[in-house]
Amino acid sequence: MRWHDHGAVxxxxxxxxxxxxxxxxxxxxVDDELYATYGGLRLDLALRPEVTDRACWSIDRFHPFERGHRALARAWAERLREAGFELPLPGLDPCGGCPPGRRRDVAWMVTEGAPWFGRRARDLGPWAVRRALAVAR
Structure with missing residues (x-):
């Protein structure tokens, strides 16, 4: 699977x-090299318009929400069908899990997001700042 521009998300x-x-x-x-060497099926997320739909992403914008998981499953099912496999397409409508909401997002940010960010700011933060400054020059 080729990845998309996370900056757009x-x-x-x-x-x-x-x-x-x-x-x-x-x-x-690396994915391109592996595909060129071994072939197989792959999915290019940069070509999928739903990738930039914020409704498909959790509050951290790195992990798919239920709708995003469903869109990814459907994209793979479509790709498998193109390759000749017979299978039903997964639905795109969320039908389980916790409904998204501002209150739930704030609770997650306080209990999970902020502590994670604090940990990563100490180890990944200095590297990211150095890289951003180096690229900006």
Whole structure:
């Protein structure tokens, strides 16, 4: 699977997301090499319009919400059908889990998001700042 531009999902300035884009470019290069060598089926998320739909993403914008998981499952099912496999297409309508809401997002941010960010700010933060400054020059 080739990855998409996370900056479009995050909605942050390019200087902030550029280091992440560089890492994703490396992942995509490796995927391209593996695909060229071994073939197989793959999905290019950059070509999927639902990838930039914020309703498909959880509050952290890195992990898919139920709708995003369903869109990904459907995209893979469509790809498998193109390759000749017979299978039903998964539905796109959410039908389980917790409904999204501002209150739930704030609770998650307080209990999970902020502590995670604090941990990552100490180890990944300095690297990200150095990379952003190096790329901006």
């Amino acid at each position: 995050l909605g942050r300035p390019r200087v902030v997301v550029r280091p992440m884009q560089e890492r994703i470019a490396v992942l995509n290069e």
